[in-house]
Amino acid sequence: MASRFQKLRQLVRQRRRLHQLGECTIALDAMGTDHGPEVLLEGAFLAVTQYPTLSVICTGPQGRLRSILRHHGWQHPRLHIVDAPEVVGMHEAPSDSLRKRNSSVAVAARLVLENRAQGMVSAGNTGATMATTLLMWRTLPGISRPAISAILPHPDRPCVLLDVGANVDCKPRHLLHFAIMGSVYSRYMFYRRHPKVALLSIGEEETKGNELVLAARELLAETNLNFAGNAEGRDLVKGKFDVVVCDGFVGNIVLKFGEAVVEFIIESIKQEVQKSLVSQLGAVAMMPALRNFKRQVDYAEFGGAPLLGVRGNCIIAHGSSHAKAIKNAIRVAAEMAEAHVNDHIVEAMRENGLLKGAAEAHGRLASVK
Amino acid sequence: MASRFQKLRQLVRQRRRLHQLGECTIALDAMGTDHGPEVLLEGAFLAVTQYPTLSVICTGPQGRLRSILRHHGWQHPRLHIVDAPEVVGMHEAPSDSLRKRNSSVAVAARLVLENRAQGMVSAGNTGATMATTLLMWRTLPGISRPAISAILPHPDRPCVLLDVGANVDCKPRHLLHFAIMGSVYSRYMFYRRHPKVALLSIGEEETKGNELVLAARELLAETNLNFAGNAEGRDLVKGKFDVVVCDGFVGNIVLKFGEAVVEFIIESIKQEVQKSLVSQLGAVAMMPALRNFKRQVDYAEFGGAPLLGVRGNCIIAHGSSHAKAIKNAIRVAAEMAEAHVNDHIVEAMRENGLLKGAAEAHGRLASVK
Numbered sequence: 001m002a003s004r005f006q007k008l009r010q011l012v013r014q015r016r017r018l019h020q021l022g023e024c025t026i027a028l029d030a031m032g033t034d035h036g037p038e039v040l041l042e043g044a045f046l047a048v049t050q051y052p053t054l055s056v057i058c059t060g061p062q063g064r065l066r067s068i069l070r071h072h073g074w075q076h077p078r079l080h081i082v083d084a085p086e087v088v089g090m091h092e093a094p095s096d097s098l099r100k101r102n103s104s105v106a107v108a109a110r111l112v113l114e115n116r117a118q119g120m121v122s123a124g125n126t127g128a129t130m131a132t133t134l135l136m137w138r139t140l141p142g143i144s145r146p147a148i149s150a151i152l153p154h155p156d157r158p159c160v161l162l163d164v165g166a167n168v169d170c171k172p173r174h175l176l177h178f179a180i181m182g183s184v185y186s187r188y189m190f191y192r193r194h195p196k197v198a199l200l201s202i203g204e205e206e207t208k209g210n211e212l213v214l215a216a217r218e219l220l221a222e223t224n225l226n227f228a229g230n231a232e233g234r235d236l237v238k239g240k241f242d243v244v245v246c247d248g249f250v251g252n253i254v255l256k257f258g259e260a261v262v263e264f265i266i267e268s269i270k271q272e273v274q275k276s277l278v279s280q281l282g283a284v285a286m287m288p289a290l291r292n293f294k295r296q297v298d299y300a301e302f303g304g305a306p307l308l309g310v311r312g313n314c315i316i317a318h319g320s321s322h323a324k325a326i327k328n329a330i331r332v333a334a335e336m337a338e339a340h341v342n343d344h345i346v347e348a349m350r351e352n353g354l355l356k357g358a359a360e361a362h363g364r365l366a367s368v369k
Numbered sequence: 370m371a372s373r374f375q376k377l378r379q380l381v382r383q384r385r386r387l388h389q390l391g392e393c394t395i396a397l398d399a400m401g402t403d404h405g406p407e408v409l410l411e412g413a414f415l416a417v418t419q420y421p422t423l424s425v426i427c428t429g430p431q432g433r434l435r436s437i438l439r440h441h442g443w444q445h446p447r448l449h450i451v452d453a454p455e456v457v458g459m460h461e462a463p464s465d466s467l468r469k470r471n472s473s474v475a476v477a478a479r480l481v482l483e484n485r486a487q488g489m490v491s492a493g494n495t496g497a498t499m500a501t502t503l504l505m506w507r508t509l510p511g512i513s514r515p516a517i518s519a520i521l522p523h524p525d526r527p528c529v530l531l532d533v534g535a536n537v538d539c540k541p542r543h544l545l546h547f548a549i550m551g552s553v554y555s556r557y558m559f560y561r562r563h564p565k566v567a568l569l570s571i572g573e574e575e576t577k578g579n580e581l582v583l584a585a586r587e588l589l590a591e592t593n594l595n596f597a598g599n600a601e602g603r604d605l606v607k608g609k610f611d612v613v614v615c616d617g618f619v620g621n622i623v624l625k626f627g628e629a630v631v632e633f634i635i636e637s638i639k640q641e642v643q644k645s646l647v648s649q650l651g652a653v654a655m656m657p658a659l660r661n662f663k664r665q666v667d668y669a670e671f672g673g674a675p676l677l678g679v680r681g682n683c684i685i686a687h688g689s690s691h692a693k694a695i696k697n698a699i700r701v702a703a704e705m706a707e708a709h710v711n712d713h714i715v716e717a718m719r720e721n722g723l724l725k726g727a728a729e730a731h732g733r734l735a736s737v738k
Contacts (some may be wrong), residue, residue: 258602
């Protein structure tokens with residue numbers, strides 16, 4: 001548990017960062033989400049209203065987006081629209097989505113490539129977002145596979161879990177890269193000085209794990225990371241580690257299972273409560289406490305999952321995001337750009353001798369921050 | 370959701386089964402658990418008191434067990450003790466445990482081998498229990514790897530998840546065997562006529578999954594099981610499937626994570642509630658509802674995880690089990706013996722053409738039920 005003082009210091013730092021947030025533009029793929037573009041545009045409006053130096057460019061069918069903004073009175077001088085006539089469906093195959101060169105996600109990614117935006121947010125088809133950014137931006141030097149990183153909630157110590165779905169079959173060196181990326185993210189986004197990194201496995205002992213984990217363990221022990229060995233499933237919610245690494249198959253199952261368990265418990269308690277009047281009155285009295293709890297585990301506070309390993313800042317928001325989550329995702333994308341997370345990843349790769357040549361490191365990176 | 374009628378019918382069947390439970394003896398490894406042998410002996414005493422045709426043989430250091438029984442007044446004509454002077458530590462390597470031929474777990478397994486007991490329960494070192502039963506009993510014909518099966522709670526449809534830790538690196542044919550064993554268990558223990566079987570993966574589409582899942586999918590499609598494709602992490606608590614199959618690495622992480630999430634949520638709500646008097650009063654009013662909920666997700670109701678695939682009935686109880694969980698584990702071991710689950714597994718293997726020769730099927734099986 002962090003002391004009150006540590007918490008306060010963290011809060012002060014975060015506040016300072018938000019005030020210092022320089023001029024920054026984020027592209028928002030305004031199509032996708034389960035709730036339609038309204039939610040996304042409302043999130044964008046909330047973001048520009050709350051952060052005085054932030055601009056947002058929404059991409060999508062111009063006419064439709066404009067009429068929504070007009071209808072709700074969400075016009076703002078720092079809220080722009082760039083036309084993207086095509087839309088990628090939620091269940092479209094990534095390879096098909098790449099053919100739509102004027103889709104909302106492709107236009108958003110292009111804005112980043114052309115440096116008209118410093119980052120992007122998408123709540124649409126995750127596969128399409130990954131394929132588009134990967135093709136257009138490429139990976140960071142030395143990194144062969146990008147990873148989606150979920151932020152698991154904890155009152156004192158959020159945990160970066162990666163990969164949660166980008167790569168189903170991984171090699172040990174991929175887990176090594178994930179560990180480096182997660183460690184940099186935790187350090188520059190959550191101010192953990194020496195992020196504690198662990199491999200997700202089935203026991204703490206170093207002999208425990210499958211072939212992948214055992215091989216990755218050897219690689220991780222040779223890095224300059226604060227590598228702490230294995231994490232068990234139960235450690236993910238206990239605030240023991242800052243970064244937990246796994247392949248995308250395990251990560252995705254764990255993440256979806258966790259979400260469902262939280263829903264299941266809340267739903268079960270609700271049903272039980274409704275069975276008696278006394279319970280219902282009790283629930284009313286407990287409401288503020290329950291609301292506080294919900295805020296603690298609400299992924300919306302973290303805004304979304306950063307896609308790490310590509311040459312650009314991309315936040316993948318949950319398909320069921322509401323406006324607040326989108327606003328936070330936009331803020332996180334801006335903070336990622338400000339914190340130069342990608343530059344620090346390249347630096348960390350170099351420190352660990354994982355860049356093949358200096359040429360690669362200095363290549364295309366300068367063009368995309 | 371099962372209808373009220375279905376639920377009622379299920380209840381009637383279960384009641385009938387308990388009344389019909391014939392003469393049956395279960396061996397209980399009375400050492401292990403985080404709470405010491407008292408809890409185990411109390412569980413055994415509760416079991417013989419509640420079930421009139423059940424006998425329990427507790428194995429462990431005779432003097433110590435006897436004095437505990439005497440001290441608490443837990444003597445009963447159907448509660449026996451067989452001396453086992455050696456004890457396997459919770460963190461001892463399975464290979465070391467095998468050297469202790471008179472450990473509580475080895476003596477319990479030998480009682481089953483000699484047909485003096487029809488099943489056993491252990492809450493001790495899981496690795497040692499597996500190694501001992503595997504060495505002494507061997508696997509069922511055609512099965513190369515036994516699997517630990519967790520029962521995930523659901524108000525209408527408990528889900529058998531296997532493997533949850535016996536095998537970290539699996540081949541597709543192992544998942545196939547797990548599916549057959551889980552299906553038989555669900556059918557004969559939970560009365561699901563055509564248990565719906567799924568593979569744990571990262572999406573419902575048949576192209577989603579890692580290499581292992583994709584290969585296992587093809588094998589499963591050729592069986593006579595009610596195979597329903599892929600299950601996602603979120604489906605595990607939604608009552609969509611009766612059996613979900615995965616390798617022991619994924620299963621173990623998911624299980625431990627789930628337990629921790631439930632604890633985390635209950636703990637967080639408790640902490641929030643304690644912050645205000647009104648909330649505390651509310652919590653008191655909600656108590657019966659919360660207690661009902663807790664019963665729903667309490668693994669103790671299911672008593673433990675059956676170890677499927679060995680030639681004998683073995684229930685692995687949780688290390689933190691209390692007396693009630695032990696009592697239920699003993700009941701489940703007896704029910705497994707009564708339901709001839711292992712015979713039905715062999716039958717299902719034969720139906721699916723997975724027995725190499727009839728000789729193997731008729732070999733040692735007759736000696737151990």
